[in-house]
Amino acid sequence: MAPALPADPDGVRRPWRLGPRGRRVLDVAIVVVLLLPAPIYAIDEDLASVPLVVAQVVPLLWRRTRPAAVLAAVALATAAQVPVNDLPLHSQLAVPIAVFSAARFGSARVGLVALVLGEVGAAVAALDWTSDVAGTLVDEAVTSFFLTLSGIVVTAWALGTLGRTRAAYVDSLVERADRIRRDAEQRVALAAADERARIAREMHDVVAHGLSVIVVQADGARYAAARDPEVAVETLARIGATGREALGDMRQLLGLLRAEDGTGRSPLPGLGDLPALCEESAAHADLVGLDRPVPPAAALTAYRVVQEALTNVRKHAGPGARAHVSVVVDDGAVEVEVVDDGRGAAAGEPDDGHGHGLVGMRERLDVHGGDLVTGPRPGGGFGVSATIPL
Numbered sequence: 001m002a003p004a005l006p007a008d009p010d011g012v013r014r015p016w017r018l019g020p021r022g023r024r025v026l027d028v029a030i031v032v033v034l035l036l037p038a039p040i041y042a043i044d045e046d047l048a049s050v051p052l053v054v055a056q057v058v059p060l061l062w063r064r065t066r067p068a069a070v071l072a073a074v075a076l077a078t079a080a081q082v083p084v085n086d087l088p089l090h091s092q093l094a095v096p097i098a099v100f101s102a103a104r105f106g107s108a109r110v111g112l113v114a115l116v117l118g119e120v121g122a123a124v125a126a127l128d129w130t131s132d133v134a135g136t137l138v139d140e141a142v143t144s145f146f147l148t149l150s151g152i153v154v155t156a157w158a159l160g161t162l163g164r165t166r167a168a169y170v171d172s173l174v175e176r177a178d179r180i181r182r183d184a185e186q187r188v189a190l191a192a193a194d195e196r197a198r199i200a201r202e203m204h205d206v207v208a209h210g211l212s213v214i215v216v217q218a219d220g221a222r223y224a225a226a227r228d229p230e231v232a233v234e235t236l237a238r239i240g241a242t243g244r245e246a247l248g249d250m251r252q253l254l255g256l257l258r259a260e261d262g263t264g265r266s267p268l269p270g271l272g273d274l275p276a277l278c279e280e281s282a283a284h285a286d287l288v289g290l291d292r293p294v295p296p297a298a299a300l301t302a303y304r305v306v307q308e309a310l311t312n313v314r315k316h317a318g319p320g321a322r323a324h325v326s327v328v329v330d331d332g333a334v335e336v337e338v339v340d341d342g343r344g345a346a347a348g349e350p351d352d353g354h355g356h357g358l359v360g361m362r363e364r365l366d367v368h369g370g371d372l373v374t375g376p377r378p379g380g381g382f383g384v385s386a387t388i389p390l
Helices: 020-035 038-043 049-062 067-081 090-105 108-129 139-224 229-253 271-280 296-316 359-368
Strands: 284-288 323-329 333-340 371-376 382-389
Touching: 020 049, 020 090, 038 049, 049 067, 049 090, 067 090, 067 108, 090 108, 090 139, 108 139, 139 229, 139 359, 271 284, 271 296, 271 323, 296 323, 296 333, 296 359, 296 382, 359 371, 359 382
Parallel strands: 284 323
Antiparallel strands: 323 333, 333 382, 371 382
């Protein structure tokens, strides 16, 4: 099993890469390892090779940030070795490293220049290192050395090029994933804003109805107070109850934005409309306690949850799927459950055409401080369960 990719604070999985400190430690380690044998040349009284080793190796410290300059410095230091020393130095490992770095961290043009310089260097090194004591060349040795060195150069260039193209590809995938994530977050926010505007319009009617009742009853109580104080007292009690209910709905409305489009004056559905809704969707209904008094806002929320769940059944459960609706009203809450025998997990999360069909349900339940549980059922199908406190 492949290891999980590390996640950013925003939860996005990204490819593992060395951090700035890790990259610096690796580059310093390469330079230190290549410099360790340098004192051996001084011990062997080959003092001229010591500065060559340093000049070939030290530029590798900047191979990531300045690959072209490092390639030029290593190439010049290697070329300076030809008139000084006819034998290879261990520090010439810096050449394939510089070629790799130019192809990996530079542009494609810099990588091609590195390949050409590496091939030229392989040819020069093969000629310089294979001359015999008399100064003549052995063709077989020259060819063998050149092919070996050329193979090392080509391999380093190919690995660097592959690393550069892969990094560019991965970066493009990460950028695309970030763009998709931002787009999805924006669509969720827009869907939530639309649903909040819809809730605000509907609850506006709920609160407006309560306030209208208060105004009418208050006018009646004012006229009745002089003739029949008992009627006035009863009316004032009803005004208080209606006002508390309207105030509760208004508190739930706080924080929601009201859209300006639409009048929102059409009759609002409630629990009494659930039988017709279930019949329209050919869903089996088990409705208990619909005749109990329920605040209009909570009744409207229960209706909308059932409506959205049945819409998702039609859209995603597949042909022939049947839904079962259960609504139970008791003294403390309205319990809503809508399940189907459709495709379940194969259908994924229901959506409303924008990929966020459950956003509206969650928004409505959050207004009331309720709970929403959705997901595939163990026995097949999909389930929506909501609790609306009263």
